[in-house]
Amino acid sequence: MDDNVIVVQFDEPSKAYQALSELNRMGSEGKVDVKSAVLLERRKDGTVQTPEGADNAAGYYLASGGLIGLLVGALGGPVGMLLGGSIGAMAGSIGELDRADDQDVALQTIGERIQPGSPALVAEVTEPAEEVIDGAMATLGGTVTRRPASDVYAEVVATEDADFQKGVDALKARIHEHRADNKKKWETFKEKVESKVR
Secondary structure: OEEEEEEEEOOOHHHHHHHHHHHHHHHHOOOOEEEEEEEEEEOOOOOEEOOOOHHHOOOOEOOOOOHHHHHHHHHHOHHHHHHHOOHHHHHHHOHHHOOOOOOOOHHHHHHHHOOEOOOEEEEEEEEOOHHHHHHHHHHOOOEEEEEEHHHHHHHHHHHHHHHHHHHHHHHHHHHHHHHHHHHHHHHHHHHHHHHHHO
């Protein structure tokens, strides 16, 4: 049994909602183990969010603190904008995610599959055989893209670490700027005081 993150994109938004219900049904019947699932769509600005009304869709569930929750957080922020727009920029900005030519980056693949105009089904599943979900989604007109959950987790953590380090580096730069600026102000103040004493 494999732990995977699946993404299924549909041309018709209603099919994505049906797919979420179908995945929920298959989970209830024990055909697959659905850890969490969500519908996501890409906005015009490149960020990813849950579509309006998706939280009321039958079968919607999103485990807070789970892998899909972490993934939604990554895709909803600056990394998600990179994934939605200039995919090539990602490799340069997040060196930890570089891979060999024969392997793709899981976050890049997931980000590319979430297209503007129609929600995509994104879920963390444990599946005994890929054919179970593939067949159900094909019936609704969707094609499944899957990546190992462990790869997705590692990449989300790497982006969080990179974002954290960028924040630390930015803070250090601001402190350095302020120190330099304050040093100039101090020198100016000192000169004024010295000129008054003379």
